[in-house]
Amino acid sequence: METQLNPAASVYRILVFDEVYSARAAEEQAEKSKLSAFGTLARLNPLNRPKTETVNLSKSELRYEPFWYVAARREIDYLHEAVYPLQIANPYARQLEIAGQTIEVLANGNKPRVELAVNELCHRKIDTLLYQDGLKRPIRQAKLQGYVERYRAVEQQQLDLPGGVTPQMPFASVxxxxxxxxxxxxxxxxxxxxxxxxxxxxxxxFRPVFAFEYLWTGAGKIGVIEIDGLTGEVVEDGQWFRDKLDTVMSREMLFELGAEMASTVVPGGGFAVKVLGKLTQERNGRP
Incomplete structure (x- = not known):
């Protein structure tokens, strides 16, 4: 399967959702759910369970989690060998001549027939869609599709996104x-x-997620409550992601995307390597 690059810049885009759920509403919802941040067993333990006065907020953040939406098409030109049965109307026919070729008529009771060996020249299009979490988590495609269909996302020509989580799944893997x-x-x-x-x-x-880290002082444990910045959905077994995008993704980087893609069989693979490589260099203080 050969990869064909679509040169249109509109095909490859970076988009950011605006949060619908406010920070205050998210914090209020997290406070209501904070005792569930340490798991069901801890909450049901009669001897040592988290209580409102022993669970306190230690830090919070608004972050932006990545996911991919990709629409692709496979087009195939191929040859298929087939045999076409053809019923013969003349009961007395014993042979047919077609394009200089003699074909024997097969007796089939009162329905004589011939079998024509042909080559079918075929063209087929196969379309596919993929919604894939950029952090390699098993998030249902229907959930990610719902974000795209129901909420407004703004295309970014220059991505300056504090709290943007670095994708762990590069486009080459997608x-x-x-x-x-x-x-x-x-x-x-x-x-x-x-x-x-x-x-x-x-x-x-990149979709907005509010994260609230709570410290259970009685047990020395840490739990995280996540609030979806679009739907307000609560995730009680949340995570805290440390690997953030801490540099601006400029239009020049997107141009490098185009140049790199033009020289690779897998479009986008070079982009992920180049961008992440540049981020690593800047973090290490190299030009």
Whole structure:
């Protein structure tokens, strides 16, 4: 399967959702749920359970978690060998001549027939969609799709996003998932003449999440409550992500994306390597 690069800049985009749920509402909701931040067993333990006065907020943040939306199409030109049964109307026919070739008529009771061996020249399009969490968590695709369909996201030409979480799944890995999905479609071909993979849309989204870290002083334990900044959904077994994007992703980086993609078979793979490499260099103080 050969990858075909779509040169349109509108195909590869970075978008950020504005939070719908306010910071104050998120904190109030987290306070109501804070005793659940340490697991069900801790909450049900009659001898040592978290209490309102022993669980206190230690820190909080608004972060932006990445996920991918990719739409791709596979187009295949191929040859399929087939046999076409053809019923013969003349009961006295014993042979047919077609394009200089003699074909025997097969007796079939009162319905004589011939079998024509043909080559079918076929063209097939297979479309696929992928919604993939950028932190490699098993988040349902329907949930991520709901964000895209219901909430407004703004495209960023220069991404200056405090609290943006660094994607752990680069685009090159997403491409491999897409290829696996498309390859799973059976193609009944005796010869493949052309097999192209084209990306119709490849968007990296960042969605807002409020995180509240609580300290249970009686047990010396830490728990995290997450509040979805779009839906207000509460996650009681939350996480605290330390690896953040701490530099501006400029338009020049996006241009480097185009240049790198033009020289690689897997579009976007070079982009992830180059951007993350640049972030690492800047963190280490190198130019």
């Amino acid at each position: 491409v491999q998932v897409i290829k696996s999905q498309l390859a799973a479609e059976a193609i009944d071909a005796h010869r493949i003449d052309n097999d192209l993979l084209e990306f119709v849309s490849a968007n990296l989204y």
